[in-house]
Amino acid sequence: MTGRGPVVVTGVGLAVPGVGSALELIEPNTPEPTGPEQPDIEGTLGKRGLRYKDRATQLALCATALALRDAGLPTPYPDDFGVVASSNLGNLDTVCRVAGLIHSEGVETTSPMELPNASSNVVASSIAIWFGLKGVNLMICNGATSGVDALQAAANAIRAGRASGMLVVGVETDNEVVASLMRRSSAANGTIRLLDGAAAVVLQAGSDAADVSVCGFGYGETAAASIAACCGEANPPGLWLTPNLDQAAAEAVAGMWPHPVRFGDVRAAAGECYGALGVLQCAVACEWLRSGAGERALLTCGGCFGDAYASLHLRAGPGR
Amino acid sequence: MVSSVGASVEECFAALCGGVTGNAPLQVFDSSKYRIHRAYEIRDRTGSGDEPLRASGWLSMAIRQAIENAGLQDGADRIPVLIGTGLRELRSLELWWTAGREFDVEELHFRGAVRRAGMDGPTLTVSNACSASLFTLGMGGDMIDLGDAERVVIAGADSISESMLGLLDRVHQAPPEQIKPFDLHRRGVLLGEGAVAVVLESPAAAARGGRSPLAWLRGVGLTCDAYHTTAPDQQGIARAIRDAHERAAVRPEDIDLVFVHGTGTKLNDETEARALREVFGDVVTRPLFTGLKSMIGHTSGGSGLMSLVTAIECLRDGRVPPTVGLQDPIPEVEGMRFVTSAAHQADLRVAQVDAFGFGGVNAVAIVERA
Numbered sequence: 001m002t003g004r005g006p007v008v009v010t011g012v013g014l015a016v017p018g019v020g021s022a023l024e025l026i027e028p029n030t031p032e033p034t035g036p037e038q039p040d041i042e043g044t045l046g047k048r049g050l051r052y053k054d055r056a057t058q059l060a061l062c063a064t065a066l067a068l069r070d071a072g073l074p075t076p077y078p079d080d081f082g083v084v085a086s087s088n089l090g091n092l093d094t095v096c097r098v099a100g101l102i103h104s105e106g107v108e109t110t111s112p113m114e115l116p117n118a119s120s121n122v123v124a125s126s127i128a129i130w131f132g133l134k135g136v137n138l139m140i141c142n143g144a145t146s147g148v149d150a151l152q153a154a155a156n157a158i159r160a161g162r163a164s165g166m167l168v169v170g171v172e173t174d175n176e177v178v179a180s181l182m183r184r185s186s187a188a189n190g191t192i193r194l195l196d197g198a199a200a201v202v203l204q205a206g207s208d209a210a211d212v213s214v215c216g217f218g219y220g221e222t223a224a225a226s227i228a229a230c231c232g233e234a235n236p237p238g239l240w241l242t243p244n245l246d247q248a249a250a251e252a253v254a255g256m257w258p259h260p261v262r263f264g265d266v267r268a269a270a271g272e273c274y275g276a277l278g279v280l281q282c283a284v285a286c287e288w289l290r291s292g293a294g295e296r297a298l299l300t301c302g303g304c305f306g307d308a309y310a311s312l313h314l315r316a317g318p319g320r
Numbered sequence: 321m322v323s324s325v326g327a328s329v330e331e332c333f334a335a336l337c338g339g340v341t342g343n344a345p346l347q348v349f350d351s352s353k354y355r356i357h358r359a360y361e362i363r364d365r366t367g368s369g370d371e372p373l374r375a376s377g378w379l380s381m382a383i384r385q386a387i388e389n390a391g392l393q394d395g396a397d398r399i400p401v402l403i404g405t406g407l408r409e410l411r412s413l414e415l416w417w418t419a420g421r422e423f424d425v426e427e428l429h430f431r432g433a434v435r436r437a438g439m440d441g442p443t444l445t446v447s448n449a450c451s452a453s454l455f456t457l458g459m460g461g462d463m464i465d466l467g468d469a470e471r472v473v474i475a476g477a478d479s480i481s482e483s484m485l486g487l488l489d490r491v492h493q494a495p496p497e498q499i500k501p502f503d504l505h506r507r508g509v510l511l512g513e514g515a516v517a518v519v520l521e522s523p524a525a526a527a528r529g530g531r532s533p534l535a536w537l538r539g540v541g542l543t544c545d546a547y548h549t550t551a552p553d554q555q556g557i558a559r560a561i562r563d564a565h566e567r568a569a570v571r572p573e574d575i576d577l578v579f580v581h582g583t584g585t586k587l588n589d590e591t592e593a594r595a596l597r598e599v600f601g602d603v604v605t606r607p608l609f610t611g612l613k614s615m616i617g618h619t620s621g622g623s624g625l626m627s628l629v630t631a632i633e634c635l636r637d638g639r640v641p642p643t644v645g646l647q648d649p650i651p652e653v654e655g656m657r658f659v660t661s662a663a664h665q666a667d668l669r670v671a672q673v674d675a676f677g678f679g680g681v682n683a684v685a686i687v688e689r690a
Contacts, residue, residue, distance in 0.1 A: 079559070082544065088428065092413060098483040099414040106353040107486040115487040116549035116678065120408060120447035125679020128546040134556065137544035137681050138455060141408055141447040143429050149444055153459060160462040162542065177417065185425055219442045306426030308442065 007155045008210030008317055010165075011071025011202035012283045015039035015062040016195070016270055022287040025280070026241070026264035039063075039197065049130070054117045056090030057126045059198040060171040064127050067167065067200035075132075082135030082163045085124035086150035086170040088143060088275040089178040089194075091117055096177045123171060135163045140275075144244070145219075145302040146170070147278020148310035152217045154203045164205050170279030171198035174271075182272065185305055193271040199280040210317040211290045218311045223300050224253050226309040231298065234313065236261055238294025241281040244304040277301040282312065289316045321385070321629050322378040323514035323616040324360040328385060332616075332626075333633040336641035337663040341615045342512065343498050349485060356495040359480060360512035360617025372412035372421050376433035378515035379403065379477035383437035386473060386517035391531055398441035399519075401434045401473045402460050404452030405445060406620030406677065411481040418482075430477065439473065449677025450581075452476060452621030453516065454685050457628065458540030460520050470525035476622030477515035484620075485511055499614040500645040501582035502589045502653050509583045512617020516625045535632040538670070538686040539567030545680025552588050553680055557595035560682035561672070565599070568686035570670060572600040575607045575686075577634060577671040579627040582611030582643070583618055592674065593652035608666060610659045614645035624675025628685055631671040635689040639663045 014022055020034030041062045042050065050058055094117040101109050116122050121139035128137050136157045140150040147170045154166035172178075174196040182192050203214065218229025223243055231237075236257035241264045242250045254261050266281055267273060273280050278301045285297035295316050302309040324342025326332035342360040348370040351357050362378070365371050383401065392399070409428050416423035426432060429445040448455045453476030460472040488509065489495065496507035526533060541563030545556030565571065581592055597604050612627055613619075619626055634640050640659045649658065673685045 088425070092410075095410050095413060095481070095483045096417040098487060099418055099481070102353050102482055102486040103350075103418045107355065107489045110486055110490050112487065112491050115491060118483045118487050119406065119449050119549075119678040120410070121449050121677070121679050121681065122549065124448075125544065125549060125681060128544045128680070129549065132546050134544050134546045134559070136542045137448070137679065138459075139447045140444070141429050142443065142445045143426060143431055153444075153446075156459065156462050156466065156468070159466055162462070181413070181416070181423075181425055184423075306424070306431050310442075 006206030007158050007203055007214040008206050009201050009212040009214065009286050010204050010210055011067040012286050013063045013066025013070055013200040014283055015059045016197035022283045023291065025266045025269045025284050052113045053126060054091060054094055054122065055173045056087055056171045057123050060085060060123045060127060060169045061130055063198035063200035064131065064167055064169050067202050068131065071202040077133055078164055080135045080163050081133050081165045082137055082157055083124050083127045083133050084138045084140060084150040084154045084166055084168045085127065086140045086146040086275045086279060087123055087172055088141050088146060089172050090123055091120055093175045093177040094118055127167065127169065133167060144274060144304050144307040145310035146275035148217065148301050148312050151278060151282055151312055155214050158203060158205050166203045167200060168203060168279055169198055169200040170276035172274050172276045195271045195273040195276055199276060199283040201279060201282050201286060211320045212286045213315050213317040215313040215315050219308065221308050223303060223309045224256060226300060226311040227298065230311045230313045235296060237296040237298035238262060239264060239285065239288050239297045241266060241285060241299035243300045243302050243309060285314050289314060290320060321516040321626060322381055323619065323626065324362050324512055325616055329629060329633065333630060336612060336615055336630060337639050339642050339644050339662065341644055342617060349482060354486065354489050356489045356510065358497060359510050361480060362513055370415060372415050372423060373409065373427060375409060375477045375479035375515065376427060376430055379430055379433045379475060380437040382515040382517040383434065383439060383473055383475055386519050390519040392519065399439060399471055399473055400442045400444065400469055401439050401475060402456040403430050403445045404456040404476045404621045404625065405447055405478055406449050406452055407478050407481045407484055408447055411479045414482050448621065448681050449679055450618065450620055451624055451675035451677040451681050451683040454540060454624035454673065454675040454683030455542060457625060457685055458542050458683060461537055461540055464520060464522045471519060471521040473517055474520055474625065475515065475517035476625040478620035478622050479513045480511045498645055499584035499617065501580065501584045501611045501614055501643055502593065502650055502658065503646050504648040504650055506584045506589065508585050509618045512619040514616065514619050514622055516622050516629055518625065518629060533690040535635055535690050536688040538570065538688050539564055541567060541684045543682045547680050550678050552591040552676055554591050554595045554598065556680050557592060557676060557682050558598045560684045561595060561599045564684035564686050570686055573603045573606060574670050575672045576668040577631065577640060578607050578609045579631050579671065579673040580609055580611040581674040581676045582613055584613060589650065590652050605655045605657065608640055608657050608659055608664060610640050611643050614643060624673060624683060627673045628687060631673050631687055635668050635671055638665050638667060640666060
């Protein structure tokens, strides 16, 4: 990573049903969920202003509030604090519902309050408005690698001197429209359990106080190629959060490392996370590094729904 | 570049300079369901009904044109492709939902379209409303400046979706017949469609390949209003213009030509004009101003890059297309030199391109003649 100094992670927030701590997502032996059955959106954000927000926006706002709180930044945020949101499915239900209404009865039956939600960037812009974040604002809708793509876009905004800090959120929802669409995909084999949740992290320009540093990003047509592109000659990670690979395929990839690496499949607990996966994995990896369990963590997403692979390499920062 | 007035950069530029407009009655959308009856559609459908993956088709075409124009090999070196789009392939999703047409989720972010254009590198699709393709231009420029890539393809693509067509119709006070940017009698925006692509390269890589630049990208300013989900904000727009000028190391008096966003809605045009006046001050009377939306419609996420490609043609050619439909300027643009009625010939060096989107996402690019 070159540019104007290192990029670090300073805050983590989750809005995933039943999940209290991010580490539960890679603890197969967690007996009972520690979190509430549904994220406490109104308790976190207050009731005011939520009425016309779609489900994806509400979940993303909730995870964002928790991540900003975790980072402990003073408000108001500086003008160069931005947002990157990642979601593929977030507003598809609005689009299909409105198109269906127009198709059958005409535009007079639609509500003008739907207009913001018909624009695919509603999640990113709503976060900016809610929290007063006036810097670069991006909505990444890039399929299965979106989460890592969003983290890279945020890191680049900082490296390029556009932003001092970036909030990155990944969110997907589960509803009739997206479930029906995702089931059709050959990767789903006719059945699929979808995440209905969000994860957020705060990236900032390097600081000595940080727990977690961003080392690099890599892309490739295979998981191994994307890992090689982001890790280079670095020491093997202690934890690898895997993409859409079965155990044997994951072990084959891990054969490149001289000693055994712990695997974690966030999707096993959270369901298919699609565009939210990379950010959710990043939240898990950060909490794992913060817990002192290891020095390096690697996460890989992609490899499904027609997309290639993207990896992110994180290490424990000096402030841990 | 592919739009309602042409299927290549040359065709589009010639049509735009001639004041040709793609404004026509709705082609396949059922007029009885809408109050508006016109749009700037591309007439490429083979039957009477709508067809899926039209935006994908134009995107593949625009990328191939850009690669060929740059003299590069298809898919060479895994060139990253960054796509700015407002509406992705949501029209195809709608056709799946309302008409049972085949659709696969991986087409939503144009992954297939990029592959079909012969590109084998990573794809990044950014859905940043109506300024999307200038956001991807800024991101691609950063990738090159940071040394992460030697060259990238920047693209924009959108087709008209039923949901956006209808919801924009729903908020019009009186349905417009045409877009009249900055005109007293403007009634709002009509949608257009198409795709556009450019190859962005580091000067060193271009020189090594023996490719001479069409123009220099001097800088891209990116801000967010953090104000309203659909209404614009003068402060956020002015910040984006200042950010672009600062990154490009230019002063307002250095700008020879401004491509306005100019959607022809009451609030957007007034706000853009006020922001331009705020930043340019007394020299707001110096540059030429023009906008394309009255000829190709609001092409959503692709619109900013379409303006940029046209701006580059203006710098190279010296002709500036007219802002068709601007007859009685609003008081906010008094003294500003809008090109109207016919193309204007001028010696131009530096151009500014504005693009602003829902959610207050503002992008402003500065290009210089090579």
